Amino acid sequence: MKLNDLLTFLHDDSLLSLKNPTISSLEMDSREVKPGSLFICIKGYTVDGHDFAQKAVDQGAVAILAERNLDLDVPVIVVKDTKRSMAVLADIFYGQPTHSMHLIGVTGTNGKTTTTHIIEKIFNEAKKQTGLIGTMYIKIGDEQKEVKNTTPESLTLQKTFAEMKEQNVSHAIMEVSSHALHLGRIHGCDFNVAVFTNLTQDHLDYHKTMEAYKYAKGLLFAQLGNKFDHNDLKIAVLNEDEEASEEFKRMTSAKILTYGIDRPADIKAENIKMTSKGTMFQLVTPVGTRNVTIQMVGKFSVYNVLAAVSASLASSVDLDTIVTAIESMEGVRGRFELVDGGQDYTVIVDYAHTPDSLENVLKTVKQFAEGRIFCIVGCGGDRDKTKRPLMAKIAVTYSDEPVFTSDNPRSEDPQVILQEMEEGVAGNQYTSIISREEAISYAVKKAQKGDVILIAGKGHETYQIIGNKVFDFDDKEIALNAINTLNL
Ligand SMILES: CC(=O)N[C@H]1[C@@H](OP(=O)(O)OP(=O)(O)OC[C@H]2O[C@@H](n3ccc(=O)[nH]c3=O)[C@H](O)[C@@H]2O)O[C@H](CO)[C@@H](O)[C@@H]1O[C@H](C)C(=O)N[C@@H](C)C(=O)N[C@H](CCC(=O)O)C(=O)O
Ligand SMILES: Nc1ncnc2c1ncn2[C@@H]1O[C@H](COP(=O)(O)OP(=O)(O)OP(=O)(O)O)[C@@H](O)[C@H]1O
Ligand SMILES: N[C@H](CCC[C@H](N)C(=O)O)C(=O)O
Ligand SMILES: [Mg+2]
Missing domain, CATH: 3.40.1190.10 (Mur-like, catalytic domain)
Incomplete structure (x- = not known):
């Protein structure tokens, strides 16, 4: 598609370019740019896409959509809001x-x-x-x-x-x-x-x-x-x-x-x-x-x-x-998913990571549990901190053995996340174990016939983000390993 054929949909004739290259792809990430791409500069939360415009040109971009003028050898189309224009151009480029x-x-x-x-x-x-x-x-x-x-x-x-x-x-x-x-x-x-x-x-x-x-x-x-x-x-x-x-x-x-x-x-x-x-x-x-x-x-x-x-x-x-x-319909992976390792207690992996979902899931577990309820739960780092004491409170209210642990700490100190959870439950009985794997083993070791272990927060996720590292971590797999090595 020709650049100007795309640009007409921004409804501003002054944007039309004297050079009118053929556009083979639209890209907002310089790392994806190929010869013939139109590179769209987005000011992000972390970096400014404008800083990658030269790199995009070096990789073959034939035009740039930006929010300010840039000194480059290809046409630079300046619009007020590149994100908004990107939505219009993407809709047209891909044929609505x-x-x-x-x-x-x-x-x-x-x-x-x-x-x-x-x-x-x-x-x-x-x-x-x-x-x-x-x-x-x-x-x-x-x-x-x-x-x-x-x-x-x-x-x-x-x-x-x-x-x-x-x-x-x-x-x-x-x-x-x-x-x-x-x-x-x-x-x-x-x-x-x-x-x-x-x-x-x-x-x-x-x-x-x-x-x-x-x-x-x-x-x-x-x-x-x-x-x-x-x-x-x-x-x-x-x-x-x-x-x-x-x-x-x-x-x-x-x-x-x-x-x-x-x-x-x-x-x-x-x-x-x-x-x-x-x-x-x-x-x-x-x-x-x-x-x-x-x-x-x-x-x-x-x-x-x-x-x-x-x-x-x-x-x-x-x-x-x-x-x-x-x-x-059998259900969705990591949503109230039963883990069956042949044990005589119930293990459930669930994606509850908000106060409301944790409360709903625990209330449901409570309706059917014959024995004690273990609730292994953590809160994600770099996310809504005000959820932390609320989720901890819900865990101690609806379970017999709340076990606080790490979810995806991301850039935050996992110990501090745990402390913020604990602030919601002063005076209550609970266990805090920073390692999620150890927290799961702890519950599996203690569980007896008829008990229920709810492992909440990570559901289908097969990783754990600690700092800027992504580690393999699958609640279901870890639980099965623990059941196999500790119980049977
Ligand atoms: C806060 C937020 O929404 N951030 C999103 C945003 O990232 P960002 O603003 O940090 O982007 P950036 O890294 O600063 O990059 C800016 C621009 O420079 C470009 N760039 C960057 C590096 C480079 O070498 N070259 C380059 O061209 C990037 O491609 C981008 O166009 O743009 C990225 C690309 O689209 C998103 O992946 C990213 O989501 C992050 C991962 C995120 O965690 N978002 C969460 C908050 C989110 O959106 N969650 C919702 C809800 C989840 C739920 O409840 O289900 C979701 O829809 O996922
Ligand atoms: N209708 C509901 N009301 C309250 N809690 C729910 C509901 N449906 C599911 N849950 C709980 O929320 C968890 C997440 O469910 P699901 O993944 O379907 O939600 P989502 O809205 O897609 O979440 P996300 O925003 O993280 O993508 C489930 O594991 C369950 O604990
Ligand atoms: N879409 C949600 C997922 C949270 C999942 C939980 N495991 C966490 O990492 O906080 C979010 O980004 O807030
Ligand atoms: Mg979802």
């Missing part, structure tokens, strides 16, 4: 892929990864070709790619959607983080359905207040089309049991579909019966009622299923297909 696919975005503090996977399962049951973007990976059909962010930058997003189109994906499902909404990473994504799970405390290091955090989440609904195009219906799927949904209803002009358990809603779960193996309930929808049994446990899992069912009904999947899919 989301305009011709069914796109579902899921936002909320907890349950995004789980809900997107349930939707994927339903779409697959309906024989749709799916793509998924989220915390665990980018998945196109059965192929998985590693990711750094839950919701990538606009450039990666549009490139991914274009790859999905090439592979005949008709239905894409993605997690939309509050960071992504606030930083405009999803500008240009044409969502058909936007889903809200819930809003509780997280990420206050970034958003500072819950109001600002809620506002960021609300952007997904505010950006969901603003005209009543009856051939291109946009649907906001909202959790009626969540207060924030009232505000999100006012923020969007899209059609609203609600789900809930406690309050009247379009899609409901009634007569819920929980066992340690699964959950039974009556699924009440505008197109029929079905008795269903899902393999996932806890009230929070019912919410995730309701969110996925609502999104799928909003996507015209028939109810019987939906029911078949949710009943056969």
Whole structure:
């Protein structure tokens, strides 16, 4: 594509360049630049992409998009906000892929990864070709790619959607983080359905207040089309049991579909019966009622299923297909995942890393535990510090043997993170063991028949970040090793 053909979409003729090279790729990372690239300079939190412009040219960039003039031998297009322009150019360069696919975005503090996977399962049951973007990976059909962010930058997003189109994906499902909404990473994504799970405390290091955090989440609904195009219906799927949904209803002009358990809603779960193996309930929808049994446990899992069912009904999947899919869904890796090493106590690996998710998971464990509950938990470094005493308090409230340990300390001193957790539980009984591996061994050594060990916070992660080093670390594997060497 010619540079000027791209630039016309910035709607400012003065930007058109005298030299009009052919652009073979768009890049925001100099390390990815190839001959023919347009390099986009982004001022980051760590470094300034403008400082890499010369390097990009040396590697073959034929044009630069920047926020200030740079003395280079290739055309430098100066715009006010390169991130915003990048979203526009990416959308055009990759042929506006989301305009011709069914796109579902899921936002909320907890349950995004789980809900997107349930939707994927339903779409697959309906024989749709799916793509998924989220915390665990980018998945196109059965192929998985590693990711750094839950919701990538606009450039990666549009490139991914274009790859999905090439592979005949008709239905894409993605997690939309509050960071992504606030930083405009999803500008240009044409969502058909936007889903809200819930809003509780997280990420206050970034958003500072819950109001600002809620506002960021609300952007997904505010950006969901603003005209009543009856051939291109946009649907906001909202959790009626969540207060924030009232505000999100006012923020969007899209059609609203609600789900809930406690309050009247379009899609409901009634007569819920929980066992340690699964959950039974009556699924009440505008197109029929079905008795269903899902393999996932806890009230929070019912919410995730309701969110996925609502999104799928909003996507015209028939109810019987939906029911078949949710009943056969086994769960998501690292989310309430049972670790079976032949032991006579239960070991669960879960990704609870917020106060609300930890409370929900521990309450669910408490419903079924026959013996004592061990809760191994830590808090991530370089993340919301105010979560730390709250999560520790929840661990001592709902478990018999709270064990505080390290999560991903990142640049912080793990001992200090532990101290900040302990500040929430003065006077209570707990054990602190800085090494996560030792903490797991400690619980495994002490566990007896009927006990439950919940290993919270890292779920599917196969690494631990300490300082700037990434070590192999998989809670499930470590637990299995401990069970095998210590117990059997
Ligand atoms: C705070 C934040 O959002 N940071 C994101 C940001 O990093 P940054 O601002 O530090 O980038 P930077 O390193 O300063 O680089 C600036 C520019 O220089 C470029 N560069 C850099 C080095 C070089 O040699 N050459 C070069 O061109 C970079 O490609 C970039 O364009 O841009 C990066 C590239 O897109 C992101 O990967 C990175 O996410 C980091 C890893 C992160 O931890 N983000 C978290 C806070 C986040 O976004 N989390 C959410 C929610 C998670 C959830 O709850 O599920 C998420 O969506 O992941
Ligand atoms: N609907 C829910 N409400 C509260 N807690 C939940 C819910 N669904 C899942 N959880 C808990 O939150 C943890 C994380 O779930 P999941 O990965 O689906 O959420 P997420 O929103 O994608 O998280 P992240 O923002 O880190 O990507 C689970 O392991 C479970 O403990
Ligand atoms: N997406 C979340 C994941 C947290 C996972 C936890 N293990 C941690 O490292 O804090 C975040 O970046 O806040
Ligand atoms: Mg997620």
